[in-house]
Amino acid sequence: MAKLLTIQGGKPLEGSVRVRGAKNLVPKAMVASLLGSEPSKLRNVPEIKDVEIVTNLLTIHGVTVDVEPETGDLTLDPRQMRNAEHSEIDTHAGDSRIPILFCGPLMHKNGEAFIPDLGGCRIGDRPIDYHLEVLRTFGAVVDKQVTGIHITAPKGLKGAKLDLPYPSVGATEQVLLTAVMAEGITELKNAAVEPEIHDLIAILQQMGAIISVNTDRTIRIEGVDRLSGFRHRAIPDRNESASWASAALVTRGDIYVRGAAQRDLTAFLNTYRKIGGEFEVDDDGIRFWHAGDPLKPLVLETDVHPGFMTDWQQPMVVALTQAHGVSIVHETVYENRFGFTEALKRMGASIQLHRECLGSNPCRFGQRNFLHSAVISGPSELKGTDIDVPDLRGGFSHLIAALAAQGTSRVTGIEIINRGYERFIDKIAGLGADVEMTGR
Ligand SMILES: CC(=O)N[C@H]1[C@@H](OP(=O)(O)OP(=O)(O)OC[C@H]2O[C@@H](n3ccc(=O)[nH]c3=O)[C@H](O)[C@@H]2O)O[C@H](CO)[C@@H](O)[C@@H]1O
Numbered sequence: 001m002a003k004l005l006t007i008q009g010g011k012p013l014e015g016s017v018r019v020r021g022a023k024n025l026v027p028k029a030m031v032a033s034l035l036g037s038e039p040s041k042l043r044n045v046p047e048i049k050d051v052e053i054v055t056n057l058l059t060i061h062g063v064t065v066d067v068e069p070e071t072g073d074l075t076l077d078p079r080q081m082r083n084a085e086h087s088e089i090d091t092h093a094g095d096s097r098i099p100i101l102f103c104g105p106l107m108h109k110n111g112e113a114f115i116p117d118l119g120g121c122r123i124g125d126r127p128i129d130y131h132l133e134v135l136r137t138f139g140a141v142v143d144k145q146v147t148g149i150h151i152t153a154p155k156g157l158k159g160a161k162l163d164l165p166y167p168s169v170g171a172t173e174q175v176l177l178t179a180v181m182a183e184g185i186t187e188l189k190n191a192a193v194e195p196e197i198h199d200l201i202a203i204l205q206q207m208g209a210i211i212s213v214n215t216d217r218t219i220r221i222e223g224v225d226r227l228s229g230f231r232h233r234a235i236p237d238r239n240e241s242a243s244w245a246s247a248a249l250v251t252r253g254d255i256y257v258r259g260a261a262q263r264d265l266t267a268f269l270n271t272y273r274k275i276g277g278e279f280e281v282d283d284d285g286i287r288f289w290h291a292g293d294p295l296k297p298l299v300l301e302t303d304v305h306p307g308f309m310t311d312w313q314q315p316m317v318v319a320l321t322q323a324h325g326v327s328i329v330h331e332t333v334y335e336n337r338f339g340f341t342e343a344l345k346r347m348g349a350s351i352q353l354h355r356e357c358l359g360s361n362p363c364r365f366g367q368r369n370f371l372h373s374a375v376i377s378g379p380s381e382l383k384g385t386d387i388d389v390p391d392l393r394g395g396f397s398h399l400i401a402a403l404a405a406q407g408t409s410r411v412t413g414i415e416i417i418n419r420g421y422e423r424f425i426d427k428i429a430g431l432g433a434d435v436e437m438t439g440r
């Protein structure tokens, strides 16, 4: 029988949760360890599915990965690295987006890479054209095959002048992980500058890389012949922190998020204050709570860093269903990130989706046929329903809507949420939620 989570809603979430290393950094740091001639140690690693997937991928490439789940200490030893069989790699097709980042390290170390079809949240087309274009500019030869891509560098990888059409996080990481050991200098314009990118740069610098970041989104990398290992504590997961903050608002609760870092949440905290949420920062985390006054509607646009992160959008939309008035959310990073609102509407929320750009940020989706703006009228009384989780953040958003709703919700597909939220059922139960898991 498939796993089923039954939620009796209507109780405020109250108490404390711990957030560990960022889902959007930890797997990339693990990939970086491939570049080292010595073992690396990563601390603050959460027990999430994406870490398990990358552990398996590294293991089949001969890397020894030792994990202490309780302390979150991970040791990665690449000294026996080897090429993996395509059939072994194929078993990870569709699991996550991380395999595409193996290209540079595997080409540097093994002379070739085979990358399976990617997974990740279905929130848009998510092409990899920028990745392939930058790899080709470094000198790679890309052979698209039926089950993935085979990539080689017969003449070696050489530093290049690159300019991304959009500041893609993944493509920036692709450049970093390839350029650090490419011959000569790489200059990347229009790079992503998310906190997770800076953390990856810190890791690569520890390994011996030479990387500078300018204020104009330009990153300059001087290739080196050899990298050693790193010892690093992963930055906390700002997206999980923001998710719990929204959960406190939606359920009229009070949640202390141990490990949350204010530095990486500036845009989120500004929005949280505008909607009427309260927060208090201390040395160990941030307390988030609903102050009791009616929540205020907002006009919000997602953007690349330092803007309002797209991964915060979905839980925040649930909070906006409880605000008094009309809110507008313009999603400018992914063309199709409002699919999760269908279940919210079934729960009683009033949300209309629009193809037009309802905002002032230049957006790539305006002249195309994508429902990427939402108008939310609140407050709505939410009622429990049956839900099948569509994607990671959409799934968490459905959970918090169900926790706030009157009545019972039955949620399937919750495994998807494990990709980025560590022990989330224990956490919501610890915050006082009335939940029951059945099935396996
Ligand atoms: C594992 C991970 O870290 N995932 C995060 C990462 O995803 P990811 O790195 O996949 O996201 P990108 O920043 O690359 O994507 C941003 C936009 O660029 C487009 N694009 C990207 C690459 C490409 O080759 N061609 C192209 O058109 C995408 O379709 C999307 O519209 O950054 C996103 C934006 O902050 C976050 O939402 C994800 O949580």
Ligand SMILES: C=C(OP(=O)(O)O)C(=O)O
Residues within 6 Å of the ligand: 023, 096, 097, 119, 120, 121, 123, 239, 311, 392, 393, 420
């Ligand atoms: C979109 C996300 O992740 P991924 O890129 O791994 O699909 C996310 O974390 O919200």
